[in-house]
Amino acid sequence: MADIQYQAPEDLAAASALLAGAGGKARILAGGTDLLVQMKFDVVEPTLLIDIKNIAETRTIAEEDGGFRVGAAVPGAELGEDAALAAAWPGVVEAAELIGSTQVQGRASLGGNLCNASPAADSVPAMIAAGAVARVIGPDGQRDVAVEDIATGPGKTSLASGEIVASIFLPKRPANSGDAYLRFIPRTEMDIAVVGVGISLSLDGDGVCTAARVGLGAVAPTALLVDAAADALIGSKLDEAAMDNLAAAVSAACSPIDDKRGTVEFRTDIAGVLARRVASIAFTRAGK
């Protein structure tokens, strides 16, 4: 068994260079709450760990263009403690705070949750709904990528060799907007989402939905952006008919698997149920 090297560079370029130079045998260490477990069970066997937490950009939350740039390694607990962020994007913050226990919250990050590429990652549907954009740093410079385009399958991402997600940008929230995220789990805490739904929407002065994004988790190989579900809401006041259409569109978008956490039938059914509830919360928030 080869020894595992550990590096904690202080800038992104150095981190990217290390990653690119390791020929696929390196892993980025943010919160580590997934990576360490995968290493324990030999799911991944890296020869180099690149800890990005000594890099300032990955550890800070900053307001930018009326939105928020959240460092990829900022732990979930810090998101909730940032009052402005929590007020602007309560759904994203709630979703991030649902990841694991209080203890896990002390480490787990948006960047890690995104790049771990689990279809059931709680924060990802919420970020998709929020229109979040990942800033990717690589050997060829930086690029901005919609979060829904990061994961390509369970455990797989579109990141090229040497590329690192450095931060997540949550855009300026229009007036009369709100977001929310709910997941279904059998217990009240500590479970992986059986289904997760994030919705962000905007209303006009009459309470008519003018824009919406619906993110869906744990029902397909990656978290999904469901345009048809958003279309069901846009132009409505989220009346019963719109909600029915939303639920139907969400259920239609599901292509889940039967596994130890849920059946196809249950997941498809619950996705619709959750979508109604999430839309209702987002609607209320938008109206405030």
Added chain:
Amino acid sequence: MPDEVNTEFKWVGKRNPRPDGVDKVTGRAKYGADLYLPGMLVGKTLRSPHAHARIKSIDTSKAKALAGVKAVVTSADFPAIPKPPGPHGPMISDFRDNSMNMMARDKVLYDGHPVAAVAATSEKIARQALKLIEVDYEVLPHVIDPVEAMKPDAPILHDDQVTEGEDEKTAKPSNVYRIPRAQKGDVEKGFAEADLVIEREFTTKAVHQGYIEPHACVAQASDDGVELFCSTQGQYVDRGSCAKLLGLDISKIRVTSSEIGGGFGGKIPIYSEPVAIRLAQLARRPVKMVMSRDEVFRATGPTSGAHVRIKIGAKKDGTITAAEGEMTYQAGAFKGASIGAAMNCMFSPYDLENIHVWGYDVCVNRPKVAAYRAPGVPMAAFGVEGVINELADELGIDRVDLRLINAAKEGTQNVMGMKYGPIGFQEMLEKMKAHPHYNAPLGENQGRGLAAGYWLHAGGMSCASVNVSDDGTVTLIEGNPDIGGSRASMAAMVAEELGIDYNKVRPIISDTSSLGFTFLTAGSRVTFATGMACVLAARNAIKVACDRAAQMWGVSEEEVVWEDGHARPAGANVGDHEPMSLAEIAAKAPMTGGPIAGHAEINATGQGPATGAHLVDVEVDRESGHVKVLRYTVFQDVGRAISPDYVEGQLQGGAVQGIGWALNEEYIYDDKGRLENPGFLDYRVPVASDVPMIDVCMIEVPNPNHPYGVRGVGETPIVPPQAAVANAVENAVGLRFRDLPVSPPKIRKAIKDAGG
């Protein structure tokens, strides 16, 4: 919470702080994995990835050649134990099974079955060595479900096993090991007399004890003997098993029990202990073996998943005329499902004329089951109590009233022939009916469930020593690992007997060489049986103290009594001598004949019934099937609560384990027979936010067979919750649930199928 009105005793029945409390809140207490010795090696186990396979060969040469590897063992390094002659009867103690479970010989029988082990200088090298062991398997068809395993064409786990009672020479091999049976009266006649007969089938999944501390041990060995430090529910039983499996003299092995981080029955069997000893013998260095959590789930005892068929007949007035139960239990890879206990207990809260119960003990490709809190009973009681609740609804009789009509009372004889002495079941049911919880209003989608349960504590062998120091303080030595505060109970009883301050009694758990044999911390026996030994040891010490006082006063022994911590003159000599305290007598001990001490070696007997009943409210999210437990009240006849704090804790803990069993816990296997959820992430034990406060209502009907009236309390509370919770869900949604866990997908599907 009960008040502190007990004025009969000074220490018994009081909320005394536990003697091991400070060590346990400061991190000083030493659990199984907490011992580090110089030169200690790390032991690791290679486990089967297959549910069922023949081992064609094992090549350990590469592992042995790895630098840092000090020993490698396979089954070849342990004595082969011959098949014991049958029949075995109700108590199976088959060391050949235990040996083959510890380390597979010809076949692996479940995912996680040990096939080899290594000891190395570091965890990293040990893990690497495991990867270098080459095992050539011939994968065989496997069977996970006991009903499938009973079919004629099912894969056979043991070619040399025939169903007990059949001729070993002519019978075909079978996965069914035994079909135990118990009968009372005439059920056919009883069913004929019934106005209503309800017959239902129930299923439950295998569930794990889920103790938070994984199995852990440290072994040292030389030609002089073996030292084993381990987390166990019984150091003496462990010692015996290790001696048998290794071919050693019992007296050459000293087992010291660490503090134990939960057991619930699951730390009765031995797993890695003999392996660690063998590795230590070969390496000539101490070896520590600590299981990972996935090893705990994959390879240590869950309790049986079960198929249960219950048939009960009753008259219109609610009198039950006959009861029948058929149980099919998973034994796991080796025989020994707890059907006997299920038969003993399932109908035993009730006074019934006609009972017939039987069951099938079925081997399947799963880990060998271990005892889990009232082993075998919750699955059967789930069915029995479910049918009784349905009977009550059909007959239009209140669920508690139906139980009251049929409640066991003093003199009731159960199906096993045990006749009850004083029993608090009727009183408890009356208390439940009168409790505010019983008639509290329920909201929309909320339901209330209830169920009863029965267990009886075990007796068995226990030893205790009471040594009085020359300052009058006392060391109490007993042999049961303290799993939930038993030191406090032992110390309270001894302080009570001696009439000294509770804090002057220091209870110590002995190693196996320092005190005579003491049976397990199990079967709700410790406070009953070992408590009795402690009381007798204290009384024997008092005898010595009184004798010394008598000699010092120059009177006869009969003229001295022990009262309130003092030897006092009695009879004609009253007033002639000042009473002497224990401390005063002890101070003179060196010059009056030697130390003051008492000891007791007993086999406690005098089992008494311990009955309970639970009341629970839930709210069901009809759209998702999610269940929230809103309110929970446990009622139990506890005999006498020596340490009310810890008795309440047992009742609360048992209830919450039962809630987990009812709602979310289950072993899930894939189609290759591999366990899919060997971790706390997907094996979902209740977390703090899942449950409400668990209210406790203790009824104290003392057990006449114990000096302080103790009944075992630890196991009964896991018997009622499964049926009570399912009943509450039924009550909330108006549908019946007979398949545990009553998990959200099942509830949602049932509601949907019913048009909701």
Added chain:
Amino acid sequence: MARVVFMGEVRQYTGDDDAVEIDAPNVLQLFKKLGALYPRLAPVLETGFAVAIDGEVMEDALLQRIDDAKEIVLVPKMEGG
């Protein structure tokens, strides 16, 4: 003289006899006589069964006197957790 009652699974070893009258001073002697009467029962008696002597269950109590016992039931032993 005590009436020894076979309830349930004991009958698997007694050829379906459901009771027998036996005179014995203690449980050990009782087991010896039972074992002689029912050879299949002999090997499992001490390891597998307790006795309920007029309703009171006594486990592993071979020396228990039973001179005055009226009814003795063989009770299968069970394990706890």
Added chain:
Amino acid sequence: MAKTHVTTTINGDETEFLCETEQTLLDVLRDELHMTGTKEGCGTGDCGACSVTMDGRLICSCLVLGVETHGHKIETIEGMADGDALHPLQRNFIDMAALQCGICTPGVLVAAKNLLEKNPDPSETEVRFWLAGNLCRCTGYDKIIRAVMETAAEMRGA
């Protein structure tokens, strides 16, 4: 190879150790420093028995590498009492019988202390959710929650 040299502060004491990259903080505390008060129940962040704080933040020490703790401040159960004076939580856990086997207790205490530092007046629900990552299989949580609530009240009054 080369183990990494790490300097941390543990319970106020500057502590140096050598560790391999894959050794977690839990491994270091137990196997290298023999501070065994921090327990391992699962090694995957699902049980909370290994709870410690790092720079005041509650974490599972099984989900942090030893090498990651360089320059950080760690607090464990061993640092909770002030000499012989138990922390009020520790005292109330004994007095209110909030432990049975005791294996989860160090983690629960560390987590509860961290909660009360952030929220001196938590509701029962807040306590339950904060401690949801600390599994206890013995108590059914009742007495743990009561002891934390009682301690919070006591500390607010003090």
